Amino acid sequence: MLGTLLVQATAAFLTRIIPTIAPAVGPEFGWTDTTIGYLAAATTFGSIAFLAAGGPLIRHLGPIRALQIGLGLGLVGLALLPVPATAATVAGCLLIGLGYAPSSPAGSDILQRHAPPAHRNLIFSIKQAGVPVGGVLAGLALPPLAQAYGWQSTLLASAGLVLLTVALVQPLRDRLDSERYGGRLGWRSFLSRENLQRPLRALGDAPGTLPLSLAGACLAYGQGCWFAFLVTFAVVELGYSLVAAGLLFGIMQATGVAGRILLGWLSDRLGSGILTLRLVAAAGVATALAAGLSSKAWPLSAVAILSGIAGITVSSWNGVQIAEIARRAKPGQISETAAGATMLIFIGLFLGPMTFAAILGATGRFDLSFYSVALMSVLPILILTPLSHKPLKT
Numbered sequence: 418m419l420g421t422l423l424v425q426a427t428a429a430f431l432t433r434i435i436p437t438i439a440p441a442v443g444p445e446f447g448w449t450d451t452t453i454g455y456l457a458a459a460t461t462f463g464s465i466a467f468l469a470a471g472g473p474l475i476r477h478l479g480p481i482r483a484l485q486i487g488l489g490l491g492l493v494g495l496a497l498l499p500v501p502a503t504a505a506t507v508a509g510c511l512l513i514g515l516g517y518a519p520s521s522p523a524g525s526d527i528l529q530r531h532a533p534p535a536h537r538n539l540i541f542s543i544k545q546a547g548v549p550v551g552g553v554l555a556g557l558a559l560p561p562l563a564q565a566y567g568w569q570s571t572l573l574a575s576a577g578l579v580l581l582t583v584a585l586v587q588p589l590r591d592r593l594d595s596e597r598y599g600g601r602l603g604w605r606s607f608l609s610r611e612n613l614q615r616p617l618r619a620l621g622d623a624p625g626t627l628p629l630s631l632a633g634a635c636l637a638y639g640q641g642c643w644f645a646f647l648v649t650f651a652v653v654e655l656g657y658s659l660v661a662a663g664l665l666f667g668i669m670q671a672t673g674v675a676g677r678i679l680l681g682w683l684s685d686r687l688g689s690g691i692l693t694l695r696l697v698a699a700a701g702v703a704t705a706l707a708a709g710l711s712s713k714a715w716p717l718s719a720v721a722i723l724s725g726i727a728g729i730t731v732s733s734w735n736g737v738q739i740a741e742i743a744r745r746a747k748p749g750q751i752s753e754t755a756a757g758a759t760m761l762i763f764i765g766l767f768l769g770p771m772t773f774a775a776i777l778g779a780t781g782r783f784d785l786s787f788y789s790v791a792l793m794s795v796l797p798i799l800i801l802t803p804l805s806h807k808p809l810k811t
Contacts, residue, residue: 421524424484425547426554427582428517431491432460433555434498434575435510436645437666440652440659441560441568446501450653454774457645459507461767463514468760471518472615475752480523481590485583491516492579495572518763520547521739522756527593528743541743542681542736549677549732552644552670560648560663616757619750626745628804630758632694632797633738636731637765638772639701639790643669643708643731645770646777646786647724654783655720656713668721669728676733681740690741691804693734698797700730705794709787738762769793 435442439453467487475483494512497505528541559571620626647669651662684693704727711720739755746754773786 421484421520421527422543422547422550423582424488424586425520425524426550427488427578428484428491428520429548429551430555430578431488431495431513431551431575432517433552433644433666433670434495434513434559434571435460437555437559437648437663438563438568438571439649440662441563445568446506449778450649451774451778453645453649454770454777456506456510457641457770458767458774459510460514460517461641461763461770463511463516464518465514465760465763465767466511467515467518468522468616468756468763472522472753472756475519475523475526479590479593480519480526480752481586481593483519483523485586487516487519488579488583489516492576495576495579498572499569518759521759522752526752526755539678539681539685541740542677542684542733548735549670549673549728552673553667556648556663556665556667556670560659564660615753616760618757619746619753620757620761622750623742623745623747623754625804626742626754626758628800629691629694629738629741629745630761632698632800633734633758633762634765635793635796635800636694636698636701636734636738637762638769638793639705640732641766641769642773642786642790643727646773646783647727650708650783651720654713655711655715657717661717665721665724669724669732672725672728673732674728676729677736679729680733681736684737684740690737690744691801693737694741695798695801697730697734697737698794698801701794702791704730705787705791709784709791735762 435456436453439448439456442448443452471483474486478486491513494509494516497509497512500506500509558574562571562574620630648659648662648666651657651665652659657665680693680697684690687693704723707723708727711723739758742755742758743751769790772789776786776789777783
């Protein structure tokens with residue numbers, strides 16, 4: 418479990434680099450306030466591409482090797498970010514997104530096979546806590562590093578973290594990749610119609626996973642907006658320094674660590690991941706509305722408290738949701754079902770920042786953009802209401 422947590426944290430850290438240093442990079446590259454939303458969407462698009470076609474990599478090489486290859490792709494993406502060309506920046510974000518995507522289906526495959534059923538929601542949530550752990554590290558370390566030594570220094574430090582993670586999980590491969598198919602992989606393995614249809618077909622074969630995935634997409638809409646725009650919102654709209662804004666981002670990510678573990682524990686105690694997800698969606702509505710009402714008149718402490726609450730209400734649902742998906746998946750189709758569910762989640766992550774940026778660009782108002790997040794957060798409550806609450810398998 419520690420290996421999947423480490424890789425999850427490192428992969429998530431890579432996706433947080435652009436959002437946390439955007440105010441430092443933007444003036445040099447000519448970015449506007451909305452640019453970050455489109456770059457976040459490019460990262461998400463890369464993840465969707467892997468989730469649609471990358472299943473053979475996990476099946477043939479094993480989940481640990483797939484995770485390592487993903488981090489390698491992220492490393493190549495990092496190398497493209499300093500190039501002063503829009504195409505290079507977009508390509509770098511796409512590669513970082515491609516590299517992040519294996520963490521969900523590969524990690525789900527490992528944990529579903531090895532986690533005790535009675536504590537599965539908690540264990541999945543601990544693994545998913547790697548996402549905000551990476552965000553905490555990015556939010557607290559990268560802005561001060563960029564301010565002291567230039568934003569390029571953050572990329573070198575990030576590359577070192579990636580290489581260290583790849584080396585640390587290598588000893589796990591023989592044990593955790595023992596069920597890999599082996600054999601040769603060609604482009605046809607990835608691009609065949611059968612392979613491209615497999616993740617979504619797996620969702621259709623497992624009762625309850627499609628509405629769970631659609632609810633996840635709606636929740637991800639808001640999560641993507643908060644992750645992409647909190648730092649820019651704090652600097653541009655609220656007037657904070659980059660370091661203070663990075664601190665707010667770090668607070669949100671830190672409470673997200675505790676929040677994911679808390680919601681996993683709560684879900685196991687309630688015996689219902691569905692009820693937990695509905696409750697957190699309702700809380701997410703209130704949090705987004707509060708963000709829309711915030712202004713420069715609010716003290717930093719109030720915004721910090723709001724950021725901490727958002728870490729729980731907006732970004733802590735993932736472990737419970739993916740555990741429910743894995744529980745309902747057919748035997749032998751866990752990674753494919755998780756990939757299909759995560760694909761829909763990433764569509765939400767793609768559309769969220771894009772829509773937020775479009776509203777912000779058209780109106781110049783962050784509050785209306787946050788109200789759109791509140792509206793989208795209502796939908797999971799409605800989608801999940803009719804879903805049956807089946808007891809956890811043992």
